[in-house]
Amino acid sequence: MLVALTAMSGLAIITAFIFKEGLPIINKVGVWNFIFSGDWHPKEGKFGIAPMIVGSIAVTSGAMIIAVVLGVGCAIVLTQFCPRKLTGVLKPSIELLAGIPSVVYGFIGVTTLVPLIRDYLGGPGLSVLASSIVLGVMALPTVTSISVDALQAVPLAYREGSIALGATEWQTTRMVMLRAGKSGIVAAVILGMGRAVGETMAVIMVAGNTLVMPDGPLSPVRTLTSHIAMEMGYSAGDHRKALFATGVVLFVIIMALNTIALAVSHRKAARAGR
């Protein structure tokens, strides 16, 4: 009980601190200006983070498309269509991927992925696409691993019953297994999304970090996290508070995403009469 309280109070203290430092400057600059203006000139007192918000959303969406499609797909193959022994080998290998430091992903991205995008697709190579791919690959082990656990937790009777009733394996997977494991898969996606939104180092290396709004998947972008990391070292006074305010926005976005995801999964479960 004490340990749980300690953990929660730690989180509460951090949250309170971020809001305490960040809210005054949002008040000073004006909520509208801060969130919707693209003018970031700390020396002149202008703090608008719209390009960074759009950047974070774009990069995270791209990453989740890759992570969910490949991750849940992988989980389905591993649990429904793979012999048990093979699953026993493949699952730990995928979990190993989660242990690779993010800076290594960034490094591989810069040296291999970025030139590929630049030579074959155009643009500077440092782009939304590159960041999405790198982040998607980073979130993949998390999504896969937890989805596998969720699908394996579905009672065998569901699967056997469905096949006994004459459904094919794919019909069973689509209509029975996925629905049964849904809450676990949603949890997996939320966790993967959390990893993607919060990733800083790898994104700084492959995103280009320009201060303008990205106008397509091939244009360079700056996310909220890289913005904080890049300017943190030398900021002072209002500039530093504005970075905390960026943290506030990031916090709000993550909370909103989590709440929506949880609400969606609960609503579907309630409707299914569980």
Place this chain on the structure above:
Amino acid sequence: MKWFILITLCIAGLVAWSLLGPDRRDSAHVVNVLGSTSVEPFAGMLAEEVNRKYPTLKVKVQGGGSAAGLLAIENNIADIGMCSRALKDDEKSRYAGIEIARDSLAIVAHPSNPLSGLTSDQIRHIFAGSVANWKDVGGPDRPIRLITREEGSGTREAFTTLMMEERRQTVTRDASGKTVTHEQTIKHMISLKALTQESNGAVKELVKHDPCAIGYMSLGLVGKELKILAVDGVVPTCQAVLEGRYVLARPFLFVIKGKPSDSAKLFIRYVLSPRGQELLEKEGLVRSCNASLPPQEGSVPTR
């Protein structure tokens, strides 16, 4: 209950370790040097030499950017701050900057770029974003991709001050017919569309692989993989910097606040000694004007 005891023991162990840890005893001989990523590799190399020569001395070098270095000495986190630009007036009143070497900024491009040099005006317009294609400055038909450093970088600050500020002189006649020269400084801003990277190394990596790229970085760190463009016809060499012909030259400073510790003084003296300057020159820097300081008395900490 068992887990509770185990966790308490772990926390107690960590606390004890941090209190009784190795650095406590010889913290008097640790010199923390923090700041510019341009100065960092050179300071690191010198730190290794000094640590080897004086085993009781421990010099630790970190990057973070020139502005971070100044912030660090202001808050007494570091003993010496590294700065790759001249100190501003308000900074000069609070800190002392010791020039340890002179470095030049090189304008770099991909090796396949056919241009051999650009004028200051062209460079200024390119980095301000008003020239978008290489063919407008005499090169091939490719879009220009700008690579710049982050805002706290001393390299960026030096580049902005030395290149992006245009000094115009206009001569007019005032009411009594005398000629009056007006000096105007127009500050051009680096385009917001420039790709921002966090260190000289990252800039080098990008320019190395992108035929459309142009960037600026410390000359000492360029190596052989990039093409260095001449500025106004002058190729950056040690000679050109010493003679003042190359316009993009900047000082590497060790900045201190107040009185430095004995260990810090020892390190600074080593860097300014003939041996230290020789090592820096071998790495591509130009020796400092302070370089010929005679060896001073001082004791090596022997404890």
